Amino acid sequence: MKACIAYAPGTVANLVCGFDILGLCLDSPADKMEVRLLDTAEIIIKSADGYPLPEDPALNTAGAPLLEMLQDLDQKVGFEIIIHKRIKPGSGIGSSAASAAGAVAAANYLLGSPFDKVQQIQYAMAGEKVASGVKHADNVAPCIYGGITLIRSIAPLDVIPLAAPDLYVSVVHPQIEVRTADARAILRQQVPLKNAIKQWGNIAGLVTGILKNDLPLIGRSLEDHIIEPVRSTLIPGFQELKKSCKEAGALGGGISGSGPSIFMLSSSRQTAQAIEGIMQETYKNLGIDYHSYVSMINKEGVRIEPLNNSSR
């Protein structure tokens, strides 16, 4: 049967002041998924690396979107998905979104591309619902489109791909658990109007900086007066690390998704690597295990490679 490999990259959602509306796509890490078209109406999920992923498709972030897709198809088809999980679940860099977006993009490819990117995002959001209980798009949208995407509205879904500036992203994932539900529960449900105004000034500045490739403006706009002051309390070392990274030349950054990963943007690979060094040093000193990455902003999103007629 027809088959392909999908490379589904990590993503950074909640881009500082752009809580719930802005996300960017990383080059690495990326999940690798082997996807085969079946002539039976079923979804088969396998974990290649012994990661304890749910194999019931309705409970799996890659499976749930495809179950929705199958309902919309006239053909009797199904998919087998073997997931090489490279983005650690719970890291805050879009692990569930990568599985969902990778599965949807691969299925779309194997079916002859009947779905546009917005429809693919809508299916992939079903995977986010399985993972966190909320159908959000700020990871799956940049994973499908690449670059930096704006989710102006969820209902109706209005996604606008902005641009993919030549920026480098340093990410550190301290090995602590921050549950998405806790990170949501800690937020205040009312925010002071004066802080909301500062926030929307910064969002407008950040979007302008991204579209005009104005790096100093991006840097000045990477301020979050609402979410970060609350959520950063869940991440040891956050404030000091952020200060050190900016002193070392990072444009700015913050909490990736709902954490615990932290990301910083830089205009050169050299700076981004120095920032990664500071991140490693910080968590070494705190005695907390970590993973760290340096990546460009990914311009294409999920990448599909055809697999030759595979008998396996």
Added chain:
Amino acid sequence: MKACIAYAPGTVANLVCGFDILGLCLDSPADKMEVRLLDTAEIIIKSADGYPLPEDPALNTAGAPLLEMLQDLDQKVGFEIIIHKRIKPGSGIGSSAASAAGAVAAANYLLGSPFDKVQQIQYAMAGEKVASGVKHADNVAPCIYGGITLIRSIAPLDVIPLAAPDLYVSVVHPQIEVRTADARAILRQQVPLKNAIKQWGNIAGLVTGILKNDLPLIGRSLEDHIIEPVRSTLIPGFQELKKSCKEAGALGGGISGSGPSIFMLSSSRQTAQAIEGIMQETYKNLGIDYHSYVSMINKEGVRIEPLNNSSR
């Protein structure tokens, strides 16, 4: 002595979701100001049309900025300003900003242009302080720059001129009084996080639409979930008028500044004129006097014309 005329146009601040951060410049109406350089360190203010403007420069929106400017100059100079007030004070389309920005731009011209636009905005903000007690920039910035401007931050001042899309603006000024202080006092000081998120999605969409000249996106983004629901209660007919204007083809719009003027954006002069007709009809039916205007978005801001050596 050297003299010039400044044409200082009206402006629309609080651009729907862009409360306190986005403003646009109108072509008309515009104040006309005759400004003369004096060799004495004094500011003389005269109203040409019998408008009861304060003649004490410290209390006048055109005078206060120039008093600040004089303190920064090494030369012993002053200015005489004759104001032909064409933008009615209290209309909500930047009457005080026009006086302030026009005076500053004219003085800068007469001095040989020592101040850049950001410095001019900073002086002009002193006029806003006289008018409303608050040093805001979302009228004076578009008045100085033209087009649509973003005020990312007031302290430190960070103004970013965005673009001047080819849009038409219909404005109606119902002759009712909405005091800026009341319009401020009525606002809730805490806003629900979920509305704040909708608002910043729309701000990001609006800025993207302005920069990419994507008119449907501008239209979809012209939604205000925070300020308009509260302030529109001060303006009779607002909700019905907005609905009728959108049905007649306006991209969208809202309260200009803190009101009572209402503005609507359209992609053609024909639509903008039809919208003006609906505005007129609405206030005729309500038995409220009004002024109305149709204007393009002004691309240059305050316009200076030199006056030949004037002996008067």
